[in-house]
Amino acid sequence: MGTTKAEGNGQSVGVEKLIEAVRGGRADEVPALLEGLGAAERRTVLVALKSLRTEVRGWEQKRPREAAEVRRALYVAGAGCHPGASAAATWLGGRDLVPWRSEGSDLALRVCVGQGPEWMAEVAGRLAARPSVAEHSYELIRGLVERSGCAVPATDGYVLGWAWEFRAGSRWWRSFEGPELLERLREDAQTPVLALHALSMAESPDALTWTVTEAPHAHWPTAVAALVGEGLLDRAEVLDTALSRLLRGGRPRDLRFPLETLRLVEPTSAEFRERIPDLVGMTADTPSPIAGYAQEVLAELAEEGALSTAMLAEMTSAVLFRTEKKLVRAQLTLVGKVLAREPGAAAELLPAVAEVFGNEDTDLQGRALKLVGRHLSAVDDSVRRELAAQAGLLSPAHRQTAVALFGEDLEEETGFPYEEILPPVPEAQPVAPPASTVEELVEDLLAKGVSDDPVRFERALDGLVRHAHRDREALTRAVREAFTTKSWQEPYHFTYDSHGVHAVLAGLLGLLDPAWIEDRRAREPESAACFHEALTGIRDARLWEATALIGTDALPLLLASPTVSTGGIDPLVLVERLRAYRDAGVEPAPADLAQALLRVLRTGPDAGRAERDASALGTAAGQRLGAWLRADEPPAATVRFLERQEDRSLERWSVVQRMVVELADRAVVREEFPPAFRWLGGTLETAPRRCYHWVSGGEHWAPMLPADREVLAACFLPSLARSFDSSREATDPLIGIAEAEGRVGRAVAVALALALGSGDADDRLRAVDALLVLASRGDLDARQVGEELEWLVAEGSVKPNRLADAARTAAATGAYATVWAVLGAALPGLLSDGKPVRGLGEVLAVAADCVERCGAQGELPGLPELPGLDGVASGKGSSQLVVQAKRLRDALCR
Structure with a gap:
């Protein structure tokens, strides 16, 4: 059925009603209103939706609830108006539109259903490929997958959403009656694909890391092990995936799910024998619980005679290189048992044991030395010499035992006197001059973390002051163009913190009340203040002073800008800065001068000359610097x-x-x-x-x-x-x-x-x-x-x-x-x-x-x-x- 044109504007009534519903935040009405629109009309609506989306971004501070409702309607309407799958996925994955935990996904799915299987499959794949989007769009993606018949998207984001849905839909926080998680996993057709992917994820979803004591009937490893027993999950795939994930290592929290699953599946000795290289690899770099588990399994295989000497030697080298004493002791015990049973393996195993000779723990060194001594007779001369060379790493406490064991094969101690090794004396690095152009300065100001790095902070602050003095108008224009973020351009932003150079930028742009600035500039710490408040107060006083004076003749440059990376100022450089102030007929700003005095280096070779030159300037500031350099009672x-x-x-x-x-x-x-x-x-x-x-x-x-x-x-x-x-x-x-x-x-x-x-x-x-x-x-x-x-x-x-x-x-x-x-x-x-x-x-x-x-x-x-x-x-x-x-x-x- 066609739609009539609204008088005078060329738009159909259907288009106007849809735009009106979206602007009113009535998302529930959108699917029905879309049904009567053709392709041309949907393109017309799309133009209005994009304009409204831009407008809504400015509502967040004053109309947050209304903005949320309109965004929900925009999310649904945009899904139905984009003819191309790529554009539709981009709209549905917009950071400002993605709903929290799939809220409103049912409405979006209704308008997507008529687009065809291929379109829905492509949108699902594109959304699933974006982790944060997939997690919060799980229901929409799942609906598109089920209706299009495409493959289940095994991505981290989709699995996060899947795991959340199981958590949100379960009764784990109310009672522990009934194996609900297992039943739901058993009934879900996507479980075989997603459970395997969950096992392989670098960061496990929160729900999968709960212990059995926290939620016994929402314990994922127990449920997965049960599904393996029922044949719903392929046993070999689960074992390979879990071992592969453990082999990659990571945070213990993220390894809990695959480790517990592996324990509960209870692999047989034959299954472990097929995966010995993975187990040996796990003993090398993985966290202690994982390495300990692999060590236990390999020890059992060794007792069965299923672990070759070569693999045991490789495992021993890996474990004995670790710092955990418990693992090292256990490995030495294992090697001792194997050598007692197979003396012929000494030539391969003892060189690995000798790795412990360099261990920081002398008790472990002694254990390893005893083990080597017990089986030294079973090796030839070449291996004996190799072991004797390693014995040079032993603590002097074991020297006598080593000499008795290796005799002339042990290298004699050199007679060189002990020499202490200390790092070279660090030299303070000179601080680069401030940016020479406004463009360079703006780049410095925009750099991430500029206020957190003292050297970069001081350099940017000095450049800001110097360029504002030269041409305040040009700098102001450049700052307005460069800084699009408005959050710091409101006075309330500085109520509790100066926020580094942002305070000075706000002063440059004239955004703050001068009386308000003066109040902060004149603050003194309370007598009971903590020291770090007082130290921060010094920095803030300098910033508020610069905020008040920036761009005026009263602040042509900063006296307190450091000349070396430690924060120190060369005394001769400070004298030259004071001379520039004198020649310009300007009195130094109080906080800037005070910080400069605290930073000037008073004990260097130039301090005496600087004291004389400062006193000769004939200014009050010069006299203060000279007296400060002469003082024999510095702060203490x-x-x-x-x-x-x-x-x-x-x-x-x-x-x-x-x-x-x-x-x-x-x-x-x-x-x-x-x-x-x-x-x-x-x-x-x-x-x-x-x-x-x-x-x-x-x-x-x-x-x-x-x-x-x-x-x-x-x-x-x-x-x-x-x-x-x-x-x-x-x-x-x-x-x-x-x-x-x-x-x-x-x-x-x-x-x-x-x-x-x-x-x-x-x-x-x-x-x-x-x-x-x-x-x-x-x-x-x-x-x-x-x-x-x-x-x-x-x-x-x-x-x-x-x-x-x-x-x-x-x-x-x-x-x-x-x-x-x-x-x-x-x-x-x-x-x-x-x-x-x-x-x-x-x-x-x-x-x-x-x-x-x-x-x-x-x-x-x-x-x-x-x-x-x-x-x-x-x-x-x-x-x-x-x-x-x-x-x-x-x-x-x-």
């Missing part, structure tokens, strides 16, 4: 700790609650610096301080005080002590502290001690880097760090196993003497107590290794008195504590 800080509280019924009396950081009284800072800086002169309270909000902006702290390392460390300590047991990236400022200038005192020592015991391995690595950098610069007070570690370990604030891991990592770089100097200072108090702390054996093992290596030629540095060592070493039993204490005592005696 001290750290002390209150006694531990005895009443444990109260809140945990942790390190951070007992820490007292005091900033020295500095009148020049309190009287001459702007409000945001005065706390550095001693205005903050000295009571224990703890903050209860998210710590951010830590990457900017070190460049704020590059000449006052001890003050920086003192400000950093409360945040480190609060988060070192749980938060990652808590030690980010440590390298900046190590590379900074100035005095090294207790604050730096405590920061290092706490960081060496951090809960996160990456944090401990940063602590090791900082330790070695300080040592290479000659700034490390190893005794002080050790003494801080002594009481932190004794009271449980630093766990011995974490300290041992960090110390072992540092020692492995060749810094055995440095590590021993630290541990040697920490051990006296830990050993003299009648009951050593649990886990101290690991620390003693590292200490013994250091002494054996750096003291072998009688040049052991800093040999301390360890009065409690004899008592521990004389203890009975074979615990690691006693064994390693004996080893350390013997090493010290030698």
Whole structure:
């Protein structure tokens, strides 16, 4: 039936009604209204839909509910108006139109059904190929697949939607009555394809990772194993897919589904024999639970005689290269059993066992050496020499045993004296000048993470100020064209944060009230503020000052822009900048000058000349710089700790609650610096301080005080002590502290001690880097760090196993003497107590290794008195504590 034209506009009544329904957000009416339209009319509607879609994007802030309803109607109408499958899939996969979890898919499916099987199959395939789209369009894709008869799309996104539908449609959260998941999987015709794909996914859907204790009747591995038993899923395909996924490795969470499925399917010995190479591969790189499972299976095959010597040797080399002691011990036991049964396999297996000679654990070295000694007679001279060469990797503690075993085949020890290996002294890199053109500057400002990188941030900020002073109009025009995002161009965006250079950009564009800016510019931290709030306040004060003055004659350039990567400023460069201000007849901005004074390097070879040149400028700012370079009382800080509280019924009396950081009284800072800086002169309270909000902006702290390392460390300590047991990236400022200038005192020592015991391995690595950098610069007070570690370990604030891991990592770089100097200072108090702390054996093992290596030629540095060592070493039993204490005592005696 044809449609009549609306008077005066050339559009049919049907077209107008459809557009009106879409604009009104009445998606339910769309399928019926589409039925009466021809191809030409649908093209007409499509033009209006595209225009409306663009319009709706601007409704989000003020009309969110109306926008959502209109988008739903657009989603359905667009599906019915696109004649081509590619265009239709693009419309249905639009990020602004895709519904949440298939909401409205039934309506879209109704308008797609009349397009033909090939069209529906192509749309389904295109949508399924886009992960985020497929997950939320599952019902639509499934409907298109079922109606077109095309193959089931085995994609990650489609499986995510499939798994979600099973979860949303089940009763797992209400009761555990009835095997609902198994029944639904059994009835679903797509299960054979999708279950196999789910097993192979790099990231398993959430529902598939639940344990049997969380949801016994929604446990996917149990259901899949049952379907394998019923023959609905091919057993060989399930085994191959699960093993292949485990072989690829990944997060333990994502491997739980294939591992549990494999366990529940219970492969036979014959099935495992066909897949031995995969199992051997799993022992090499996969997470411990996976490698342990493969090791158990292969051990059973070895006992049955089904594992060839070549495969066992390959497996042994893979496992013994791993760091998990449990796996290494189990493998040595397995090899010992095989060699007891098949002595002829020694020539192939013992070289693999010798890999353990270089293991960091001396106990494992001893086990491997005993195993080699037990079967050494079964190998020829060439293998014997190979093993003797590997024995050179053994700890000195096993040297005597190795000599007795290999005799003249063992290489003699060289007489070279021990040489400490430390990293080269890091040199601060010069900071590139700011962008020379507006186009270059805009590229810098648009770069991702510019506000998070201190060097890039300062360079962009200086360029922004300089170009705004030269031609504010041109820069404003370029910024308006480049920054299309509007979120930061509203005043409320800066209520709680300056958001880096965005605050200055907003000032450039004139978007903020000058009185509002001045209020933030003049803020001073409260006396009870935490240190990282105060440090962030310095950065914000500079930003709000630049926001207020940008593009005016009052701010031609930034005095505080660093000249080197640590945040420091060459004093002669700062003098030249002040001369430029003098010649222009401009007084420096207070916050900019204050930050420049904190950054100027006061101890370099040019400091004296810069002091004279600054004083000769004849300006107040020059006089301040000269006095600052002459001052013998720079900002300073001290750290002390209150006694531990005895009443444990109260809140945990942790390190951070007992820490007292005091900033020295500095009148020049309190009287001459702007409000945001005065706390550095001693205005903050000295009571224990703890903050209860998210710590951010830590990457900017070190460049704020590059000449006052001890003050920086003192400000950093409360945040480190609060988060070192749980938060990652808590030690980010440590390298900046190590590379900074100035005095090294207790604050730096405590920061290092706490960081060496951090809960996160990456944090401990940063602590090791900082330790070695300080040592290479000659700034490390190893005794002080050790003494801080002594009481932190004794009271449980630093766990011995974490300290041992960090110390072992540092020692492995060749810094055995440095590590021993630290541990040697920490051990006296830990050993003299009648009951050593649990886990101290690991620390003693590292200490013994250091002494054996750096003291072998009688040049052991800093040999301390360890009065409690004899008592521990004389203890009975074979615990690691006693064994390693004996080893350390013997090493010290030698």
